[in-house]
Amino acid sequence: MEHKKVQEGSHAAPETYYIAIQKNGPYLVYGKPPINHELLIPDETGWSWSYQQGEKVEDCESPIALCRCGQSKHKPCCDGTHEDVEWDAAETAAKDTIAPQQFTNQDFILNDNKEYCATARFCDGHGDIWHLLQKKELTEGEKNTVKHQGKHCPSGRLRLQNATTGEIYEPKFDPGIGILEDPVLKVSGPIWVKGGIRVQSAGGESYTIRNRVTLCRCGHSSNKPFCDGTHVTICFKDSKFHIDDKVKDVAAQAYEKIKDDM
Template sequence: MKERKIEPGTPLNDHKYSIVVDRKGPYMVYGRPPMKQQFIVQNEEGTSWSYRDGIEFDLEDDPVALCRCGASKNHPFCDGSHLTTNWDPSLTADNIPLLDNADVFDGPELELTDNEKYCAFARFCDAYGKVWNLVEESDDKEARELTVREANYCPAGRLKAWDKEKGEFIENRLTPSLVLLEDPQERCSGPLFVRGGIPIDDTEGVKYELRNRVTLCRCGASSNKPFCDGTHASIRFRDGLPGPHGEAKR
């Protein structure tokens, strides 16, 4: 069986947690990892800057099935709606290591890798100057700190900062957990943010690259399944969970 590739900077845990993508149905989550809701919070300039915690979930079943078609009436859990709703469950991602097809933006102290195909449209890359411009000024302390921060806040791992002197990626060590992202500014619900190197397979034995930051599609409409490609924002996907002020969002 083909070995799983591991992206540089990914923590190697004991892997008591795992996710299996049903090729025709939900995400099967094993090991009862911590799972919570998080809201994208804007800065004073109206761009994404931080996360704020919402509901925490106690996963009682093992495994637990999480919706990936977008049609469940019991989000984030699967209720069988994938059997009757009109959606395409095809797993179209090529499973080539993300960095293999990434563009590289060079700066004096840092390099920035960027694979736009995995963009989850969280927009942390725009805070206080676009990260692609900031990396070009990375010999300036503030620009360097912002480059590293904006790259690390990208939930999809599309962006990664490389320390040229040390010869290594600057990657925050994330605890293995699941996050249901919510985007109040865009008035939509976002992807399933898989953090801390949780292995992801499919039901036919495909072993997806192990990464520190991964976003999986929850709206059912991504063209890069099982990964998010930001389509949730254009279709205004809403999961119906409580919103930022406690109100149901639909």
């Protein structure tokens, strides 16, 4: 039996939960994890700070197939369009996580796997996390900001450790799936896989199990199956998804604050 690697600080979900990537096809989701739209919500700096749960996704046919080519007319569900359109389904990401770049100060070790970045921008507000870690001494408020930034990165690009005890500050998740929406940049984002759900390649091998993973659903990542932020560049949109006016207003104000830094 294949040995399934689990990233340090993560726990594997029960085996009934897994996502099987289909060759030239969708993500098949097993174990019935809850699937909800989730919005990236900015704070007063304009950068992402929290998530807002949106509508439940319950209209995909069984077995649940989530679109991977980006061209379904019934997103986030697969409607078979992948069979009729041109797209590149090849998985190019390494099955194991690559050794992260490490940034340290006296309080924290930041493990940074850049190739997983989904451009969610939780690392940027209140002084970005890398600049904060360059400070000789952090105030209690700054330490809390660093922890918040590290724990809210959806893709798991950032994993923060206590420099003294080695404790890894991973958020606690039950197995679940978020369909990310980015109202500030007016784009739809990746599939956020939470709680150690195993992702299996079309060839049957498992990717290292991680507590938080973002899977490409626009069809254009160069690091498939993982999102690499290209959905922003191509303005990928799940046109069915409705964002209420209050969130639109907050998002528009946030965009004005960050647009020159994007």
